[in-house]
Amino acid sequence: MTLPRNARFRIPEPGGRPGDTPHFGDIDIPAGGEVARPHASSAEQDIRDLPFTLIRTLGDDGAAHGQWDPKLRPDILRIMLRDMQLNRIFDDRMFTLQRQGKTSFYMKSRGEEALGVVPALVLGQQDMCFPTYRLVGWLIARGYPLIDLVNQIFSNKQDPLKGRQLPVLYSARDYGFYSISGNLGNRLGHAVGWAMAKAYRAKDDIAIGYIGEGTSAEGDFHEALTFASVYKAPVILCVTNNQWAISSFSGIAGAQETTFAAKAIGYGLPGLRVDGNDVLAVWAATEWAAQRARAGLGATLIEFFTYRAAGHSTSDDPGKYRPSDEADHWPLGDPIERLQNHLTLLGEWDEAQHEAMLEGLTKRVRSAIKEGEAIGTLGESKPSVKEMFEHVFAEPDWRVLEQRNELGV
Amino acid sequence: MTVMTMIQALNDALDVMLERDPDVLIFGEDVGYFGGVFRVTDKLQEKHGIDRCFDAPIAESGIIATAIGMGAEGLRPVVEIQFADYILPAYDQLVSEAARLRYRSNGEFSAPITVRAPYGGGIFGGQTHSQSPEAIFAHITGLKTVIPSNPYDAKGLLIASIECPDPVIFLEPKRLYNGPFDGHHDRKLQGWAGQSEAEVPDGHYTVPLGKAATVREGSAVTVLCYGTMVHVAGVAIDEAGVDADLIDLRCIVPLDIDTIVASVQKTGRCVIVHEASRYGGFGGELSALVTERCFYYLKAPTQRVAGWDTPYPHAFEWDYFPGPARVVDALKRVMEH
Incomplete structure (x- = not known):
């Protein structure tokens, strides 16, 4: 029997637009602990169910469940809580400062704080992170000085990147944090190359690279996965699926057809789909993939399923394209609140401790900003204009020297 | 060796x-x-x-x-x-x-x-x-x-x-x-x-980046080129019978500006040859640099000989390719001044 002729193309639309009741489609959410954890040495063909489920440990009861529970000591949990909270307080403050005209641009990580903070704690000091711009949590967890973040955001004379980069496009080699660029996706392949370089030197250091679900549509994603697979590179490649790429929902990147984790199957790589708002699941998945990489079993693709609770950037108004209360309806909750509940349930945290922590972190952020403001906000202070001509090449050629002279610096 | x-x-x-x-x-x-x-x-x-x-x-x-x-x-x-x-x-x-x-x-x-x-x-x-x-x-x-x-x-x-x-x-x-x-x-x-x-030579040696080679010395015209065109320009200089400085740039970045300027100030004429199509080609940059730095020494408008502004054609390879005849023409044109 032939099929009826009915060729039409489709433009995917999200569950809700402004004014609608938020709706995320039919998200199948397993209970915490429901998904079994295969041994890290499992063959890829034996674990092809994982990309279609969702690895979770924290249940609605606030307790950790199942085989993916990394069984962390309470002091580690408190560190994660502190660093995620610091990330959020810092973001909120910097966003306000942008609105006050003290810098040109800012991007918040709200709702995704676990994805920077947790892998930074799981992985080693010699491992390298190839971040996107919503992973400042990595730097915070690694102890990068807040004042250096502030100075970079203000592009002032103490800016570690000498005024050359848009705010939040940090670089911090000593903290295992590769240079970010505003072109998305380009650096996923660098993570593969870096990991291959470590393996070439017979070291067991690895790389972790991030890309957004929107940018996974770029060829860079396909090529990075191909190279990672072909050469069995010791790398963890992560898709942070936060549902929104500026105003385009994840369906515009193919989410209605399959999961982003399932893209791994086409490359013969293990794919994990993980509740990105569950710090324990993020920890366990990162550790699982890191073990494989260090053991010479190659790359893993992890989809961190999360939600971008803030606008894309200070230039964005999400109320123009999604229901204004959509974040409140996100079924996987908030990573900070969930960890706080878990710690409280364990009897390792209480409201008074939380209040004291918030107060201390707020003070730290205020103090760093004050210090940065004393040096100067955007336009009040900037590095020497000579810096514009530095690092174009290892040694400047005559053009750079002549043009510096022409400008009189 | x-x-x-x-x-x-x-x-x-x-x-x-x-x-x-x-x-x-x-x-x-x-x-x-x-x-x-x-x-x-x-x-x-x-x-x-x-x-x-x-x-x-x-x-x-x-x-x-x-x-x-x-x-x-x-x-x-x-x-x-x-x-x-x-x-x-x-x-x-x-x-x-x-x-x-x-x-x-x-x-x-x-x-x-x-x-x-x-x-x-x-x-x-x-x-x-x-x-x-x-x-x-x-x-x-x-x-x-x-x-x-x-x-x-x-x-x-x-x-x-x-x-x-x-x-x-x-x-x-x-x-x-x-x-x-x-x-x-x-x-x-x-x-x-x-x-x-x-x-x-056997083993390790380098040719420094950013140093042009003066392939032959002359006094009437400077020819700037690189790659295959060094050989094309060489035969064209012979065929035109001109006394030319033939400069093989070897690197276009970094560019050996000193050698270029010294030569054009000496000869007062410049012909630029490359295979790439002309409009927006590197010859434009060379021509601008020569004009900016050697204007008062120039006796003739600088000439560019390059591929035509078409995609590279198969059957018309030798009509497209800036061969010796076109270089000879350019050399003669600058020598008319």
Whole structure:
């Protein structure tokens, strides 16, 4: 029997637009602990169910469940809580400062704080992170000085990147944090190359690279996965699926057809789909993939399923394209609140401790900003204009020297 | 000292660097076991091991991205793009990443990679095996662009490129791989044997990046060129019977501006020759530099001889190619002033 002729193309639309009741489609959410954890040495063909489920440990009861529970000591949990909270307080403050005209641009990580903070704690000091711009949590967890973040955001004379980069496009080699660029996706392949370089030197250091679900549509994603697979590179490649790429929902990147984790199957790589708002699941998945990489079993693709609770950037108004209360309806909750509940349930945290922590972190952020403001906000202070001509090449050629002279610096 | 073709000289440069520096490794399409479609990496895998010289997926952007990651870590990858015509999928990686990484990270990361690519026409390769894309790299701050014209320079420049801490686009004029070519396509093919530039020293040596070669000295006109056009211009100077300074730029970034200016101030005339199409080509930059720096010395308008502003055509190869007759015409035109 032939099929009826009915060729039409489709433009995917999200569950809700402004004014609608938020709706995320039919998200199948397993209970915490429901998904079994295969041994890290499992063959890829034996674990092809994982990309279609969702690895979770924290249940609605606030307790950790199942085989993916990394069984962390309470002091580690408190560190994660502190660093995620610091990330959020810092973001909120910097966003306000942008609105006050003290810098040109800012991007918040709200709702995704676990994805920077947790892998930074799981992985080693010699491992390298190839971040996107919503992973400042990595730097915070690694102890990068807040004042250096502030100075970079203000592009002032103490800016570690000498005024050359848009705010939040940090670089911090000593903290295992590769240079970010505003072109998305380009650096996923660098993570593969870096990991291959470590393996070439017979070291067991690895790389972790991030890309957004929107940018996974770029060829860079396909090529990075191909190279990672072909050469069995010791790398963890992560898709942070936060549902929104500026105003385009994840369906515009193919989410209605399959999961982003399932893209791994086409490359013969293990794919994990993980509740990105569950710090324990993020920890366990990162550790699982890191073990494989260090053991010479190659790359893993992890989809961190999360939600971008803030606008894309200070230039964005999400109320123009999604229901204004959509974040409140996100079924996987908030990573900070969930960890706080878990710690409280364990009897390792209480409201008074939380209040004291918030107060201390707020003070730290205020103090760093004050210090940065004393040096100067955007336009009040900037590095020497000579810096514009530095690092174009290892040694400047005559053009750079002549043009510096022409400008009189 | 051994007499070599340009292919052998390039192979020798890679062999020397693989031997000398464990951080050097080579990859690209078909470069491993097979040794490359032009044989430039012949036997390197066999000699140095599979992890020093290996095949890559057909993904130019992925090849360059992987090389940048390796370079940022500290290795010195040398990658082959099979034809310069295929480099465009990797243009974003070269422009947005390789060229800018040092700058935007304030020197924390850099991309000391060498990107080899056979380029240029004269081999009946049609649109996709003949183009000369040097101008689109010259325009990008942060990239160096090197183009040898003979076996001696090819080896020395390639070693210098691999040792260079900046990303280098190394364009190999494939029409010169097996012998010099003066543009007289109807004459008998010449090999490199018997040419003095084919005498290649053994072991390690460099030809510095940014130093042009004055191939022959004269007083009436300066000819600026690189790659295959060095040989075309050489025969055209003879045929026109002019007394010319023939300058092989060897690198278009960094450019040896001092040699150019000194020559044009001496001769007062300038002819620029390249295979790439004329409009927006690197000849425009050279012409502007000559005008800015030598205006009061000039006796004639600078002439550009270049490929026509059409895609590279197959059946019309010799109508398109800026051969000796067109160079002779330009030399005569400047000499009328």
